[in-house]
Amino acid sequence: MDRFMLEKRFIEIVERCYASLEDPCCLEEAHDLIGQSIGADAGDIVTEASFSNSIETHGSFGFDPDFLKNYDSEFLGKNPWAENLALLSRNRFHTDAEDSPDFARSAYFNEWVRPQGFHHSVGAILNEDAGQVTWVGYVRNAGRTPFEAEIAFLGRLLPHLRRTVSLSNRISCLHGEWASLSAVLSALKLPVLVVDGAQKVVFLNEAAERFLRRSRQVGTTRSGVLTATGAAGERLRVALDRAARILDRADMPPDRTILVEDDREAVAATVIPLCGWQTATVPAGRAAVVLCRFDPETMPDLSAFAARHGLTETETELARHIACGKGVADFAQQKGIAASTVRWHLKNLEAKAGVSRVEQLVAAIHASILPVANGATEAVIHRLGGDPSLS
Known part of the structure; x- marks a missing residue:
């Protein structure tokens, strides 16, 4: 993708991010456009809540549906890749070069990532609050090159992604508070x-x-x-x-x-x-x-x-x-x-x-x-x- 088209795609993604505050489906559209722009074979944006042992998927593509079911039962709240991201800087995307040495020996990598043919990854923590964490990640198949030049493009998008998630969480809280207030006043x-x-x-x-x-x-x-x-x-x-x-x-x-x-x-x-x-x-x-x-x-x-x-x-x-x-x-x-x-x-x-x-x-x-x-x-x-x- 040439520079002009990439810049046009960047603007489109940012617009979709903020449009998702009114229509959540737009975040999934933005996520798909990011994957296309950086040449990812799969990726997702999810929020995992450890206190309720639940996961909310905001956007996902490229993963085997059967493996996604296995993830919920086997690795929810125990994802060493996400845990590693949480230890690194929150201000940028990180590549698989920064994975901990133990990651390649983990059950998650050997039973979930590698069987789907994935090897190279890039990801970032978007929000962490009150026992839940939202992260975004993209992967490429083992036969392809690692993410390198794409990091600059992702870095420009990161503040917008983080702001979108933060505002979305606040809006969700306000909706809940308003519903509670309405219920009390109605009674x-x-x-x-x-x-x-x-x-x-x-x-x-x-x-x-x-x-x-x-x-x-x-x-x-x-x-x-x-x-x-x-x-x-x-x-x-x-x-x-x-x-x-x-x-x-x-x-x-x-x-x-x-x-x-x-x-x-x-x-x-x-x-x-x-x-x-x-x-x-x-x-x-x-x-x-x-x-x-x-x-x-x-x-x-x-x-x-x-x-x-x-x-x-x-x-x-x-x-x-x-x-x-x-x-x-x-x-x-x-x-x-x-x-x-x-x-x-x-x-x-x-x-x-x-x-x-x-x-x-x-x-x-x-x-x-x-x-x-x-x-x-x-x-x-x-x-x-x-x-x-x-x-």
């Missing part, structure tokens, strides 16, 4: 949905579907963007935008619960950043949103919130009153005290809760009584969402 009775960086809903469980069908305060646009009514809509947009840019727990914003209310009911939307879901291969979830509806006539239990912040009995009653969407004047009339006295209690209450505005106080109160306040659901969502601090 929750809480309304939970996941939005991407553009604030579009990419997943919602059945409880969230029912919630959105009935809710007047929270919904989605025609393009699927999560919205809320009134001024809360802008606060929700800001919270989701911040969540989309969070990379770890250290950047977590203090105010994550948005209260959306009218004269009939109040809805609390708690935004939980999903660190690590920045990929186009699985739904690009950047935040989970937990929804909870509150009836203004219902008096929530604030005992835990009161104990945490050291509230007095009056401050606790005021906090409960505000959490139900009622105002200062109503509380003053109910208690038979001046509105100025209620505002004084309110300032003390805000100071103890560490906030400076009523809407922040309401958000803090609702966050404390939401089902995610104990951290269990939130921790599960963070862990499956790739939060490094919980790994």
Whole structure:
């Protein structure tokens, strides 16, 4: 093959490698093209997992099918050629000239390689992680010359092959994590949905579907963007935008619960950043949103919130009153005290809760009584969402 054709083939192989991230069959096509380009009689790309005693073949040609069956039963996890590769530099392909002296005396060589007529080999480790190794190897028949000039061509391809395998493994992990996350969220009775960086809903469980069908305060646009009514809509947009840019727990914003209310009911939307879901291969979830509806006539239990912040009995009653969407004047009339006295209690209450505005106080109160306040659901969502601090 002349230089021009070889360069054209190189580009084609690289394109097939990265195309395999969407279509795994393309890696086998790239592997076949490599074999043709270097004049190999056989070759394969495989991943062997010692912990499960299993093998995954990404591409193979030229081997006797009966010998392949024998390999799985006799040499899986005990391939001295692959073991030798693991001891050598990972930055280049190695020829049979670098095989250990014992290789020619091994059962693998004498019972599997030589009976198929092979002698000359070239190979490299592409990835080794968590008890599994991925390697690529090509062989020539005994009557042919060793691989020599082809090493430079293979060396140029090696970074692309290694990168392809690494990305493929990561994508596979993300698919598994997303499947686990979806299963957990689907099983929750809480309304939970996941939005991407553009604030579009990419997943919602059945409880969230029912919630959105009935809710007047929270919904989605025609393009699927999560919205809320009134001024809360802008606060929700800001919270989701911040969540989309969070990379770890250290950047977590203090105010994550948005209260959306009218004269009939109040809805609390708690935004939980999903660190690590920045990929186009699985739904690009950047935040989970937990929804909870509150009836203004219902008096929530604030005992835990009161104990945490050291509230007095009056401050606790005021906090409960505000959490139900009622105002200062109503509380003053109910208690038979001046509105100025209620505002004084309110300032003390805000100071103890560490906030400076009523809407922040309401958000803090609702966050404390939401089902995610104990951290269990939130921790599960963070862990499956790739939060490094919980790994």
